[in-house]
Amino acid sequence: MEPTQVTIDIARSAVQERKTTALALAEAHYARIQKEDGQIGAFLTLCKERALEQADRIDRMAAEGKPLPPLGGVPVAIKDVMSTRGVRTTAGSKILGKYIPPYDCTAVARMEAAGAVVLGKTNCDEFAMGSSNENSAFHPVRNPLDLNRVPGGSSGGSAAAVAAEMAVAALGSDTGGSIRQPASFCGIVGLMPTYGRVSRYGLIAFASSLDHIGPLTRTVKDAAIVLRTIAGRDPMDSTSADVPVPDYAAELEKPVRGLRLGVAKEYFGDGLDDEVRHAVESAIDKLKSLGCEVVPVSLPHTPYAIPTYYLIATAEASANLARYDGVRYSYRAAGVKSLSEMYRRSRDEGFGAEVKRRIMLGTYALSAGYYDAYYLKAQKVRTLLTRDFEEAFGKVDAIVTPTSPTPAFRLGEKSNDPLAMYLADIYTVTADLAGIPGISVPCGETKEKLPIGLQILGKHFDESTILRVAHAYEQAA
Amino acid sequence: MKVTEKDVAYVADLADLDLTGEERAGMVRDLNSILDYIERLNELDTSNVEPMAQVSDRYGVDESKQGSERFAYASREDVIEGLRKSLSQDVALENAPDADGTFFRVPKVIER
Secondary structure (H helix, E strand, C coil), rough: CCCCCHHHHHHHHHCCCCCCCCHHHHHHHHHHHHHHHHHHHEEEEHHHHHHHHHHHHHHHHCCCCCCCCCCCCCEEEHHHHHHCECCCCCCCCCCCCCCCCCCHHHHHHHHHHHHCEEEEECCHHHHHCCCCCCCCCCCCCCEEEEECCCCCCCCCCHHHHHHHHCCCCEEECCCCCHHHHHHHHCCEEEECCCCEEEEECCCCCCCCCCEEEEEEECCCHHEEEEEEEECCCEEEECCCCCCCCCHHHCCCCCCCCCCEEEEEEEHHHCCCCHHHHHHHHHHHHHHHCCCCCEEECCCHHHHHHHHHHHHHHHHHHHHHHCCCCCCCCCCCCCCCCCCCCHHHHHHHHHCCCHHHHHHHHHHHHCCCCHHHHHHHHHHHHHHHHHHHHHHHHCCCCHHHHCCCCCCEEEEECCCHHHHHHHHCCCHHHHHHHCCEEEEEEEEEECCCCCCEEHHHHEEECCCCHHHHHHHHHHCCC | CCHHHHHHHHHHHCCCCCHHHHHHHHHHHHHHHHHHHHHHHHHHHCCCCCCCCCHHCCCCCCCCCCHHHHHHCCCCCCCEEEEEECHHHHHHCCCCCEEEEEEEHHHCCCCC
């Protein structure tokens, strides 16, 4: 067994059966990070002491012959937007450069309660705002499959860590595509659960009505195991839903024959790279050969998703980021003489360019005289986008699309053109707006060996079906 | 041009940002380009469409109830330290850039 190439089940049972130890698995991953991460840049902070303590706890359980929990001894990475008690949590921003949270994010606590060994915190676009990970205030992340290319964003560090075997699984967050798009660029699996499926408690807020926590893994089954671990009602997040959590991994083996898969022409229009189109069409053919029925559906408001998203997400961000005032836990500029100067200079120096751009756009959209024209308008179009899905899901069980219109692009390629960068999320944002779950699963590669992702979207709280379709495809491909 | 330099200054003021001269010029350019793109929303007639603020309003709520009762599932008893213990004073001050052990310290607020 190559210790950094394991799945969750393989790692857990090897530790359970004393073929290896959680300690050895953690050390093997730290050695890999030591060797590889200098050029990739996936991690911002390692928490070795915490990891080895947890590994030791798991090893003692195994030694005593106690059954290990589902993630017992499994080395994982956590996107640096999730609070970790006693471990620096920056959200990729200078303004939180020294922030040490006094409590754990619920999703992280649930991972650790299930036996996971948290190796460290992964790099991301500042406040999860970006599609390339170039907006990190610390350093960009490079795609492990081609160091001249981006890993996608904003969960680029989590995706790169899993793809480069520096963690077995990782948690990321998805507000407009930030789990699925980097998963697609790095050739791994990324799952955005239904809004409300996973508690957001302890997740540093970007856009509260759109933020989702979810897994990035190398197999669909691992995504299923992690989702079950982190899902479920949490009294600390009033938007977390009290809906039963199935055993997703057990449901993977249910047959896909007879499932109706929707294909929407709006996701195959201009701007879709030919190689991506071809790979996704082949994947759909493969699903057809597995007995799925392919049904054309229409999602007519799709072209309005990006503008809707950028109004709602920035409006919510401008409100959420008002808390960074240099008083309680964020960076304060030196030598300030008045309260007002303190706020302004601290925020000016603490936030990066893209974050300021979004705060400005959001503040503008909410300001007197523009609220109805922009923010309220976007909320109404959000209803239309959601109705599109509701109508389509009256006819089909899931919808298949490309995850991203292109494979991973080069560093610097879009960094001076905010709008071009925003369009990288064109196939992912709509699911965030509607609150439906989506998964990206690898479906081949380009001639240049760059991975391509197939996206499968499902009904509210029906992660089981999209996981099942993704799993069937993965096993057949 | 929808957004002028004056608008940028006004919005920066609302957002508690100063922005350098160079940043302001960039912001005028970027906001105009993004708002031009956003303009396409006006192709849609939304006069009879309800706004959607929350995904939760689309599921999981008791449709027969109105107002806050629809979201009864998300409410809890209002009790002191009902869900978790509040942070102690020293823990709450730990991340402060400036504190005196009891309070957050800030520059003088009232000028005279």
